[in-house]
Amino acid sequence: MKLLEDKIRAEGKVLPGDVLRIDNFLNHQIDVRLLEQMGREFYELFKDNNPNKILTIEASGIAVAIEAAKYFGYIPVVFAKKAASSNMSNEIYVEQEHSYTKNVEFNVQVAKEYLNENDRILILDDFLANGEAMNALIKICHQAKATVVGCGAVVSKSYQKGEQRIRDMGIDLKVLASVKCMSDDGQIEFN
C-alpha cells in the first residue's frame, strides 16, 4: 500500500535494536483518515475470503479491525486481551505469547462465547515480526474449531520469521507494508 509506505518513510522512526516506531499515526496518535484507508485495503485484499468476524488483539489492533469490519458489512470485532497470568477459567481460551520487544511472556485470552466452530475468522493486527501474537490468535481459533480465512498485518518485517511462519501454516497472509530492511540512519526499504 503505497500511501502507507510513504507515511512510514516520512514519519516512522527507526530506533536501536531494530525497532520501527509508527507512534505518529498508529501506535500512539492515530491518523483516522489513513486508518479508514487501511481498513478499505484489507477489505479489498480479503473480500473473497468471506469472514464473518474479525479477531485482533489490544490495543492498536482494535483500531485497524474496526475500520475493516465496516467494509465487510459491519461484522463483529473481537479483541483478545493480554494478561500477565491466566485465570485458568473454563470459559476462556488462553495461549501464551512471548514478546521479543519487552522480553516477557504473557497470556492472550478470548472468552469462549465469542468464537465458535461456525466462525470464519479474519485475524488482523498492526505489527508482524516474529509472529508470536498472530500465532497465539491462530491457535485460539484452532481451540475454538473456527476457520481462519486469512491474516492481515499493517506492517511486517519480512526478514524476521513471522511472515514465513504464518504462510507455512497454509494461511492466506496479506501485509500492507512489508519492510525488507531498515538501517540505523532511518532508511527503510519495502518489498
Place this chain on the structure above:
Amino acid sequence: MKLLEDKIRAEGKVLPGDVLRIDNFLNHQIDVRLLEQMGREFYELFKDNNPNKILTIEASGIAVAIEAAKYFGYIPVVFAKKAASSNMSNEIYVEQEHSYTKNVEFNVQVAKEYLNENDRILILDDFLANGEAMNALIKICHQAKATVVGCGAVVSKSYQKGEQRIRDMGIDLKVLASVKCMSDDGQIEFN
C-alpha cells in the same frame, strides 16, 4: 442515548462487586454499527466545543474515540498508554491512576509531542466510575497546558464519585448512559 441503554439492559451483565460488564458489544466483542452511532452522538453533544484532538486511554476507549473523530472532521486521536511503572523520561507526561476493579496503581502516559498548549482536547473513555482514569487524562492535559473542552463517557455509574468529581472541576461532562442503580438480579436503572 436510548439505543445504548436498551442494549445495556438486554446484554449487560451485572456481576458481584457492583461490576457492569458490556463485553458483548464494547469491551471484548465490538458492535461496530453501535460504535458508529455512539461516535455520532458524541459529536452531537460536543460539536460546539470545537476540539482539535481527542484524547483517550487504551484499550476500549480507542474504538470510541476513532468513531467520534470522524464526525469532527477526522481530527487526530491520541491514546494514553497504561504502564506498570513509569520510565521517567523527559519526553513523556505521566500521571498515576488507581484501578478500583483491579486494586492496583498504574501509570498513564502520553508522549509530550502529541499534546501542546494550543490543543483543545476532548477526552473520551468507555467507563466512568470513580473517575480515576479520566482524572489522570485531565491532569496530563494540564501538564501540557492544553485546554480540556469536554469529557465524554459511554457508561457511568452516577452513584460513584466520578461524575461529580469531573463536574466539580468545571468541565463539560456528557455521558451516553448514566446508570442510577443496579441490582444483583441484573436490573439496571438509568438517570
